[in-house]
Amino acid sequence: ATPISIMVASGRGAQQGLLFKDAAAIETMRDVDTLVVDKTGTLTEGKPSLASIVALGQDSRENLLMLAASLEQSSEHPLAKAILDAAKVEQASLVRPTDFHVLAGGGVYGRVMHNDVAFGNARMMDERGVMLDGEAIVKADALREEGSTVMMLAVDGKLAGLFAVSDRIKSDTPSAIADLKASGLHVVMLTGDNATTANKVARALGIEDVHADVSPSGKAQVIETLRKQGRRVAMAGDGINDAPALVAADIGIAMGHGTDVAMESAQLTLVKGQLSGILQARTLSQATVRNIR
Numbered sequence: 001a002t003p004i005s006i007m008v009a010s011g012r013g014a015q016q017g018l019l020f021k022d023a024a025a026i027e028t029m030r031d032v033d034t035l036v037v038d039k040t041g042t043l044t045e046g047k048p049s050l051a052s053i054v055a056l057g058q059d060s061r062e063n064l065l066m067l068a069a070s071l072e073q074s075s076e077h078p079l080a081k082a083i084l085d086a087a088k089v090e091q092a093s094l095v096r097p098t099d100f101h102v103l104a105g106g107g108v109y110g111r112v113m114h115n116d117v118a119f120g121n122a123r124m125m126d127e128r129g130v131m132l133d134g135e136a137i138v139k140a141d142a143l144r145e146e147g148s149t150v151m152m153l154a155v156d157g158k159l160a161g162l163f164a165v166s167d168r169i170k171s172d173t174p175s176a177i178a179d180l181k182a183s184g185l186h187v188v189m190l191t192g193d194n195a196t197t198a199n200k201v202a203r204a205l206g207i208e209d210v211h212a213d214v215s216p217s218g219k220a221q222v223i224e225t226l227r228k229q230g231r232r233v234a235m236a237g238d239g240i241n242d243a244p245a246l247v248a249a250d251i252g253i254a255m256g257h258g259t260d261v262a263m264e265s266a267q268l269t270l271v272k273g274q275l276s277g278i279l280q281a282r283t284l285s286q287a288t289v290r291n292i293r
């Protein structure tokens, strides 16, 4: 494309809240045939709130919330915020963990009040050697069927509670996905969340291709596989855990309300975090490239 047409396009894009990193990004957008979207924070609002706590052992609900929230104080994950908000509302008195670790795409663990506490998904429980009994599995699945994301809390290696968190689908997501599909894009959902919750959201949006339970490095692998199949892939995401996938895609698209890491890893930022911006960017790219031919 000519420098002039690129300048015009990037100016026009900026007016619509579409920030392209460079000329190549504008040109690439037109050739994309597959759009991979992260679920949390991209399709959903990314503002999860705590829906319920199920105590499985001796610990009271209050104590479970105190332990989980104490650990999450040092986490920047949106799920952590849901837990901390609930702790604040319930005026839980939190303590400083004496040890703290993050398992990316899995959860957090450390020492709180002389207890080994782990809080995260089933993969994390598996890695920490925590057994899930039948009751826990049945109860967790029931919560997921409602579309909630379930986090598990283990104290000293034993499962102590389930936390159900729900995150609303953004109001403009259904129409944006329908329009993107109608424009001929193959839409794929990619998420670190579990399959039951992911499928529930995907079904509501008419997304047929779902990859769930995917670790951050696994997200990049899914993108690479699609590219090896000859697809031209755009990946849209907002989180730190999406960064490797954004880099692996032909074009990475970051949500403006997302993390800095996502924006640094992407070639296009949707300032208002609006999914409809992807279609606008594609239309702009098509018009620009057509003009110069």
Ligand code: ADP
Pocket: 038, 039, 040, 072, 075, 076, 077, 079, 080, 104, 105, 106, 107, 108, 119, 120, 121, 122, 149, 150, 151, 190, 191, 192, 193, 194, 214, 215, 216, 239, 241
């Ligand atoms: P997504 O792809 O939906 O943005 P992530 O890869 O960040 O999800 O996380 C995958 C799963 O790991 C979450 O659904 C949650 O169960 C668990 N998890 C991740 N981070 C945390 C955290 N800070 N606290 C508790 N659980 C977490």
Ligand code: MG
Pocket: 038, 039, 040, 041, 042, 237, 238, 239, 242
């Ligand atoms: Mg996300």
